[in-house]
Amino acid sequence: MSENSLSSFSSHVDPATTPDNVIKALSIDNLIFGLDHGQLDILLIKHREGISAGRWALPGGWIRYDENLRDAASRHLLELTGVSDLYLEQLKTFGRVDRFPNERVVTVSYYALVSAEDYDLAAGHNAADACWFNVRALPELIYDHAEIIQYGIEQLQQNVRRRPxxxxxxxxxxxxxxxxxxxxxxxxxxxxxxxxxxxxxxxxxxxxxxxxxxxxxxxxxxxxxxxxxxxxxxxxxxxxxxx
Missing domain, CATH: 1.10.10.10 (Winged helix-like DNA-binding domain superfamily/Winged helix DNA-binding domain)
Known part of the structure; x- marks a missing residue:
């Protein structure tokens, strides 16, 4: 893969300008659930550039060699949405062979539950926008993000019955x-x-x-x-x- 194609490949997910410092086959995706006026929402971003420009996605990106997984999840959340200081729990690793176009990329998902009204969103880096969406009225999403969200909702439904x-x-x-x-x-x-x-x-x-x-x-x-x-x-x- 040429340097130009690598740069284009990395820009659609991650705001980092140094692709050589990231693990190119491993990414992070964050599921942030929030309640707003009795409605269960999830936080999404719209990509500004790259092959997914103009499309909605979970906030996430590449993992740097010098950071822990949860640190990477927190970094992307802050850089892309302005949201910080969340306790993120690891949800699941998604590694279907065809989940990412033309590349083999495994993603580790993290999730958090928050009161949506407590957070002011501020899209940054390669995110053109950051918004809350009703989990039952989502826009078209990139890659397998709809599948990841559905899994997250199912786990939330199970957990919320057993723990407060x-x-x-x-x-x-x-x-x-x-x-x-x-x-x-x-x-x-x-x-x-x-x-x-x-x-x-x-x-x-x-x-x-x-x-x-x-x-x-x-x-x-x-x-x-x-x-x-x-x-x-x-x-x-x-x-x-x-x-």
Whole structure:
């Protein structure tokens, strides 16, 4: 492969200007799920240049020889979207032979759950744009990114039933309706309101903030917060979280 073709090949994914410093057959892709007004979103970028210019993708790129995998994931997220200080968990490695055009590239995916309203996006480097999209109304994506997202959603649906990870998607103070909308958005199904509230309150994982919503047209609802200390104490006693 010529130097020019290598430069073109690298520019569609990674903002780095020194292709010789990256592992050319290994990349990173980030799945950042965020909740926005009861809607489950995912963070995508639009590529500015290269063979995928003008198309939407997961934020990611090449891994440098001198950085750890999670460091590479964090770097790309910051450079491409302006989002930082996230705890990223490794999701899965995707290595289908034909997943990348004309090259053999394996990608390691990372994911995080956040409250979308807490982050201001700022597209940078070879990203022309960075936006939140409803996971059920995605634009056409490059390569196998739709497959990666679908896998991420399926894992999220399984995990959110067994662990209280969904609280990461909510603001610090939330209503029971917001909590129910969160689970409905992730699971893609309508939940029975009385049953859901009874089950959640019976777990003893919510602490009252002794506050109510403000600035709403409807009757103000009570605000709660996730009591992590109570959860840890229950786990030591063999507590099983299940929605």
């Amino acid at each position: 990870i969904g609280f990461n998607l909510l603001p610090e103070k939330f209503t029971l309706l917001q909590l129910q909308e969160l689970y409905e958005s992730i699971l893609g199904t309508k939940l029975d309101k009385p049953n859901f509230r009874r089950k959640i309150m019976k777990m003893g994982l919510l602490a009252s903030c002794d506050e109510k919503q403000t600035g709403v047209a409807h009757r103000a609802a009570k605000l709660y917060r996730f009591d992590e200390q109570a959860y840890n104490t229950l786990m030591e006693k063999g507590f099983s979280f299940e929605i």
